[in-house]
Amino acid sequence: MFKFLKEKLKRTISKFSRKVEEETRVEETIEEPKQEEVKIEIPETKEEQKEGISKQPEEVKKEQKKVEKQEIKEETTIKQEEPEKKGFFGKLKEKIVTKKLSYEKFENLFSDLELILMENNVALEVIEKIKSDLEKNLVEKPIKRTKIEEIIKQSLKNSIDDLFKVEEINLLRKIKYEEKPFVIAFFGINGSGKTTTIAKIANLLKEKNFSCVLAASDTFRAASIEQLQIHADNLGIKLIKHDYGSDPAAVAFDAIKHAKAKNIDVVLIDTAGRLHSNENLMQEMKKIIRVAKPNLKIFVGESITGNDCVEQAKAFDKTVGIDGIILAKADIDEKGGTAISISYVTKKPIMYLGTGQKYEDLKEFEPNLIVEGLGL
Ligand SMILES: Nc1nc2c(ncn2[C@@H]2O[C@H](COP(=O)(O)OP(=O)(O)O)[C@@H](O)[C@H]2O)c(=O)[nH]1
Ligand SMILES: [Mg+2]
Numbered sequence: 001m002f003k004f005l006k007e008k009l010k011r012t013i014s015k016f017s018r019k020v021e022e023e024t025r026v027e028e029t030i031e032e033p034k035q036e037e038v039k040i041e042i043p044e045t046k047e048e049q050k051e052g053i054s055k056q057p058e059e060v061k062k063e064q065k066k067v068e069k070q071e072i073k074e075e076t077t078i079k080q081e082e083p084e085k086k087g088f089f090g091k092l093k094e095k096i097v098t099k100k101l102s103y104e105k106f107e108n109l110f111s112d113l114e115l116i117l118m119e120n121n122v123a124l125e126v127i128e129k130i131k132s133d134l135e136k137n138l139v140e141k142p143i144k145r146t147k148i149e150e151i152i153k154q155s156l157k158n159s160i161d162d163l164f165k166v167e168e169i170n171l172l173r174k175i176k177y178e179e180k181p182f183v184i185a186f187f188g189i190n191g192s193g194k195t196t197t198i199a200k201i202a203n204l205l206k207e208k209n210f211s212c213v214l215a216a217s218d219t220f221r222a223a224s225i226e227q228l229q230i231h232a233d234n235l236g237i238k239l240i241k242h243d244y245g246s247d248p249a250a251v252a253f254d255a256i257k258h259a260k261a262k263n264i265d266v267v268l269i270d271t272a273g274r275l276h277s278n279e280n281l282m283q284e285m286k287k288i289i290r291v292a293k294p295n296l297k298i299f300v301g302e303s304i305t306g307n308d309c310v311e312q313a314k315a316f317d318k319t320v321g322i323d324g325i326i327l328a329k330a331d332i333d334e335k336g337g338t339a340i341s342i343s344y345v346t347k348k349p350i351m352y353l354g355t356g357q358k359y360e361d362l363k364e365f366e367p368n369l370i371v372e373g374l375g376l
Contacts, residue, residue, distance in 0.1 A: 001331075001333055001339065001353075001369075001373055002335070002336040002370075002373040002374055003334040004119075004120055004334050004335055004336075005117075005120040005335055005336050005337070006373065006374055008119075009116060009156075009374055010375060012112050013149060014149065015112060016109055016113055016152060020101055020109060020138065020152075021145050021148050023101055023105050023109070024100070024143055024145060024148075025145070100140045100141060100143070101138050101139055101140070101141075101143065102139070103139050103140070106139045110131055110134065113130075114131070117130065119335075120335040120336060120337045121307060121335045121336070121337025121338050121340075121341070122337035122340050122341055123310050123337070123340075123341035123342075123344070125341070125344060125345050126340060126341045126345070129159055129163070130159045133155050133159040133162075134152065134155050134156070134159075136155075137152075137154075138155075153376055156374075157371055157376040160367070160370055160374070160376065161367060162344075163340065163341070163367075164343050164344075164350075164367035166343050166347050166348060166349050167349065169296070169323065169349055169351055171351060172208055172210075174295070175205070175210055175266055178295055180260075180264070181213075181256060181259035181260060181266060181267050182265060182266045182296075183252075183266075183269065183292055183293065184266065184267070184268050184269065184294055184296045184297075185252070185292060185296070185298070185320075186198055186268070186269065186270060186298050186326075187271055187274070187285060187297060187298070187299050187300070188273065188300035188301055188312070189273045189274065189312055190272075190273025191302070192273065192301055192302045192309075192312075192328060193302060193326075193328025194218075194270060194271065194273070194300045195218070195231070195270055196354070196357065197300050197326050197352075197354055198214065198231070198268045198270050199228075199231035199234075199235065199359060200352075200354065200359050200362040201268060201362070202214065202231070202232075202235050202237055202268060203235055203359035203360065204362060205265070206235060206236075206237070210265040210266055211263075211264045211266070212264060212265060212266040212267065212268055213237065213258055213259050213266075213268070214228055214231075214232050214237060214238070214255070214268050214270065215239075215240050215251050215252045215254070215255030215256075215269040215292075216239055216240065216241035216242070216251055216270055217248035217249070217251045217269050217271050217272070218248070218270050218271055218273075219242060219243070219244050219245055219246050219247070219248050219251065220245075220248075220272035221272050221273065222244075224270070225241050225244065229241070235359070238258070238264075240254050240255040247287075248271060248284060248288055249284075249287045249290070249292065250291075251269075252267075252269045252291060252292040255267050255269065269288065269292060269294065271285060271288060282319045285319060285320050286320065289320055296323045297320055297321060297322050297323050298322065298325065298326055298351065299317070300354075301313055301325060301326075301327055301328070301342070302327075302328055302329050303328065303330045303333040303336075303338045303339060303353070303354075304329050304335075305338065306335065306337055306338050307341075309338045309342065310341055310345050310346070313325060313342055313346045314345065317346055322348055324348055324351040325342055325346070325349065325351065326351055326354060327339055327350055327352075327353050327365075330353040330354060330355050330363075331354070331356050331361070336370070336373065336374075339365075339370060340370060349365075351365060352365055353365055353369075
């Protein structure tokens with residue numbers, strides 16, 4: 001799912017870390033230890049040189065060696081014992097460790113990461129959160145240069161964990177413990193994957209030995225009833241349907257009546273795709289809710305549509321009050337930003353991911369999938 005983002009994120013984090021490291025680097029200004037000046041005359045020509053060396057008085061040679069030794073000693077004593085020099089080196093190290101990153105520099109460096117996140121459909125609210133968390137961990141803090149990449153990754157990981165701190169919905173447990181029939185209504189715009197997702201949920205329920213009935217409350221879109229009928233036949237499940245153009249709330253009502261009469265566990269209500277900007281059609285959805293009183297209202301969104309999907313979820317939540325989210329088409333979403341963002345923006349949990357067109361292509365959502373998928 002995070003084909004693009006994962007690679008880019010990895011490269012950007014490395015680059016970001018390197019830049020932070022550069023920004024926090026301190027010029028090493030160790031003063032050269034003063035040496036005794038010893039003048040050694042160096043002959044100019046090769047011959048003179050030869051002669052000079054042989055002629056060099058023993059004393060000068062000794063002086064030369066002494067200086068060489070002293071140089072070596074100075075070098076080693078900086079690193080090791082001599083208390084005064086060690087203190088100086090220690091201070092320098094301290095300086096390297098505690099050099100801080102200013103907010104201006106951080107903002108500048110964050111822009112690369114910001115762009116990558118935006119390009120991969122991560123919502124602005126989420127980018128702001130990631131930025132403010134990173135800022136808390138990096139800006140005006142003593143940073144160990146060797147740890148920068150680790151700090152950045154950990155900060156990102158924690159931010160992403162936080163994005164999913166919303167109340168989870170355990171669908172199967174809810175169905176098991178709540179009163180029968182358990183009614184679920186599915187909402188979302190045309191083509192987002194509602195009908196396919198309903199078939200997948202029906203298949204899951206069947207596997208878990210729950211009985212269910214489908215309500216063809218999409219009486220609006222051509223071929224929608226036939227599409228659902230095919231799924232119902234494939235899965236051996238009853239479909240309640242009326243004619244095209246009839247009242248969707250009445251279809252839902254009949255399906256619930258049927259479930260009550262037959263002691264069926266779950267009613268799954270398909271609805272017509274509604275553009276969230278169409279007020280009349282939104283009113284129709286409200287009627288379905290008034291009549292069917294669903295235990296759960298699930299928004300089905302297309303993972304690949306990024307911020308549009310997040311905006312739709314917000315609009316549907318405002319109109320019908322959604323409880324949870326299923327993101328269809330996660331298998332063809334190479335960016336992943338919708339899955340990263342939608343819970344944080346809507347404060348609703350992602351329950352499942354649609355991962356293909358087959359009935360079994362429904363994966364229970366776990367936030368860990370995101371953290372691992374991003375390689376954090
Ligand atoms: N690859 C992929 N395609 C999907 C998934 N879910 C639905 N689709 C396809 O998306 C298209 C629209 O789905 P549909 O269920 O009719 O959407 P609806 O208009 O919201 O009911 C269909 O061609 C589905 O096969 C999914 O998880 N992965
Ligand atoms: Mg449909």
